[in-house]
Amino acid sequence: MIECKIKVTLDSFILDANFKIPGEGITVIYGSSGSGKTTLLRAIAGLEKNQNGFLKVGNLIWQDELNYVETHKRQIGYVFQDAALFEHLNVRGNLDYVIKRSSGLSKDYISSIYSLLDIESLIDRDTKQLSGGEKQRVAIARALLVKPKILLLDEPLSALDLKRKNEILPYFDSLHTQLDIPILYVTHSQDEASRLADHLMLIEDGNIIGNGPVNDMLTRFDMPLSHSSNAVSIIDAKVIGRESEFNLMHLEFSGEQFIVPDNGLPTESLVRIRVAARDVSITKKKQIDTSILNIFPAVVEEIVPEGRAQVMVRLKMNEVVLLACLTNKSASILQLENGLSVFVQVKSVAILS
Amino acid sequence: MINEYDISALIVTIRLAIVSTAILVIIGTPLAWWLSQTKIKFKVIIEALIALPLVLPPTVLGFYLLITLGSNGPIGKFLESLGGNSIAFTFSGLVIGSVIYSLPFVVQPLQNSFSSIGRRPLEAASTLGASKLDRFFTVVVPLSRSGFLTASILGFAHTVGEFGVVLMIGGNIPGETGVLSIAIYDHVEAMEYSQAHILSGGLLLLSFLLLICVYVFNRRFSILRSAEK
Numbered sequence: 001m002i003e004c005k006i007k008v009t010l011d012s013f014i015l016d017a018n019f020k021i022p023g024e025g026i027t028v029i030y031g032s033s034g035s036g037k038t039t040l041l042r043a044i045a046g047l048e049k050n051q052n053g054f055l056k057v058g059n060l061i062w063q064d065e066l067n068y069v070e071t072h073k074r075q076i077g078y079v080f081q082d083a084a085l086f087e088h089l090n091v092r093g094n095l096d097y098v099i100k101r102s103s104g105l106s107k108d109y110i111s112s113i114y115s116l117l118d119i120e121s122l123i124d125r126d127t128k129q130l131s132g133g134e135k136q137r138v139a140i141a142r143a144l145l146v147k148p149k150i151l152l153l154d155e156p157l158s159a160l161d162l163k164r165k166n167e168i169l170p171y172f173d174s175l176h177t178q179l180d181i182p183i184l185y186v187t188h189s190q191d192e193a194s195r196l197a198d199h200l201m202l203i204e205d206g207n208i209i210g211n212g213p214v215n216d217m218l219t220r221f222d223m224p225l226s227h228s229s230n231a232v233s234i235i236d237a238k239v240i241g242r243e244s245e246f247n248l249m250h251l252e253f254s255g256e257q258f259i260v261p262d263n264g265l266p267t268e269s270l271v272r273i274r275v276a277a278r279d280v281s282i283t284k285k286k287q288i289d290t291s292i293l294n295i296f297p298a299v300v301e302e303i304v305p306e307g308r309a310q311v312m313v314r315l316k317m318n319e320v321v322l323l324a325c326l327t328n329k330s331a332s333i334l335q336l337e338n339g340l341s342v343f344v345q346v347k348s349v350a351i352l353s
Numbered sequence: 354m355i356n357e358y359d360i361s362a363l364i365v366t367i368r369l370a371i372v373s374t375a376i377l378v379i380i381g382t383p384l385a386w387w388l389s390q391t392k393i394k395f396k397v398i399i400e401a402l403i404a405l406p407l408v409l410p411p412t413v414l415g416f417y418l419l420i421t422l423g424s425n426g427p428i429g430k431f432l433e434s435l436g437g438n439s440i441a442f443t444f445s446g447l448v449i450g451s452v453i454y455s456l457p458f459v460v461q462p463l464q465n466s467f468s469s470i471g472r473r474p475l476e477a478a479s480t481l482g483a484s485k486l487d488r489f490f491t492v493v494v495p496l497s498r499s500g501f502l503t504a505s506i507l508g509f510a511h512t513v514g515e516f517g518v519v520l521m522i523g524g525n526i527p528g529e530t531g532v533l534s535i536a537i538y539d540h541v542e543a544m545e546y547s548q549a550h551i552l553s554g555g556l557l558l559l560s561f562l563l564l565i566c567v568y569v570f571n572r573r574f575s576i577l578r579s580a581e582k
């Protein structure tokens with residue numbers, strides 16, 4: 001558990017962050033630029049001087065009325081937006097900088113970090129010869145050598161082009177599954193947030209406006225993300241089988257099955273599916289003569305107007321919540337109302353892992 | 354051609370330049386670091402004070418130093434009350450004069466170089482477990498190599514070339530305070546142009562070579578920096 005109650009005062013900006021988040025998994029801090037998300041991360045690292053409050057990570061108190069633990073004693077892993085590798089050292093020098101300063105790093109731990117991020121091939125390179133993605137990998141490895149109690153990532157992908165992003169995203173997936181420390185990930189990209197987050201924290205004008213499990217935050221109507229034109233819902237599922245004849249695989253979630261193009265993931269692996277609200281349609285009776293494969297029974301939970309011609313509908317399929325964006329007219333033809341049992345048709349999905 | 358007096362002037366000059374440069378780097382580094390980091394309001398006053406020797410006639414500086422360091426001056430009196438001698442007309446006095454006179458040539462390049470590092474590498478080092486002093490020696494110093502080099506060369510060259518301050522507080526005692534620039538003046542006064550030529554030409558060449566070093570190093574660093582971007 002991470003408990004934070006911090007107030008930071010900058011020239012004309014006040015960050016007032018009061019929250020509790022789980023002490024495991026990835027918490028994405030999501031907000032537009034200037035919302036204070038980087039300031040929050042810096043405050044947690046002890047890099048913002050003009051601040052006061054309380055901060056507890058696990059059972060360590062880093063800050064309260066009496067004590068303030070300085071950054072170099074906090075045992076944090078911090079990855080800066082621009083990687084911030086030391087220019088005067090090569091890759092090995094950058095990594096050794098930490099190894100020299102932390103006591104009791106076992107050889108096994110060091111080599112496990114190196115293999116987690118494929119560092120071996122980069123180790124004798126000059127930092128100037130690395131691509132943006134390689135720089136970030138070295139920066140993450142360097143941060144993990146601190147044996148951090150928490151890993152803080154400040155928009156680690158924002159300086160990279162799409163190709164580099166896709167190169168490095170799988171590394172975040174493995175961080176997620178192989179590390180047992182909490183990860184705080186700052187981003188302004190809804191894509192990254194929906195792909196990586198277990199827990200989502202929304203920040204706006206220096207205030208935390210929402211904080212909870214990712215799909216809750218994406219689909220709750222009192223949260224801004226459910227009202228954007230690219231509103232999405234997240235479903236966590238598991239590969240349970242394939243139809244090799246059609247090159248399809250079956251993903252199980254909450255007692256139902258998604259049928260999607262086979263991307264080669266082994267059976268039993270966990271996958272995250274992202275469904276855009278505009279790719280979901282609703283019927284009252286189950287359609288039979290249709291090209292759509294993914295049709296599930298659902299119950300309407302709530303309907304809100306979205307702009308002048310549309311409505312956003314939140315539906316529940318057993319334990320899973322899904323958003324659908326329809327026209328006003330369709331909603332009125334279907335006579336949609338809260339509690340109504342319907343069928344949802346999902347035209348397309350994105351598989352995120 | 355070159356007499357004993359010239360040789361001793363050369364030795365005193367080089368000794369003075371080395372000692373002064375060492376002291377300049379030792380006191381200039383913390384001063385420049387503080388100036389590059391501080392946000393206090395009277396910073397400009399300190400900066401102007403350090404820069405004063407750039408515009409002040411050296412004789413003015415020498416005059417005030419003579420007043421304060423001489424046996425009737427506050428510092429001179431204080432030293433004599435401790436049982437020592439006045440340091441005007443001594444090598445130590447010359448060193449003090451040179452350090453003050455060359456201070457801006459050391460502090461300014463260091464301050465520029467410290468400021469250009471930015472806070473990011475230092476923040477990164479602190480997240481990696483490095484304390485304040487550790488960060489200074491393992492991040493700031495290596496990233497400021499060119500600044501240190503420029504500062505040392507300029508401090509050295511400027512000390513070699515000074516005349517006015519030395520004339521006022523040095524007294525031209527052979528082997529103690531007699532330096533090259535004054536030896537040249539003496540040769541010209543005595544109409545010994547050929548000796549003045551040798552010493553002047555030597556200083557000209559030395560200064561030129563030192564400045565080439567400064568520019569070569571700064572160029573190399575700036576090329577390296579821009580190549581990364």
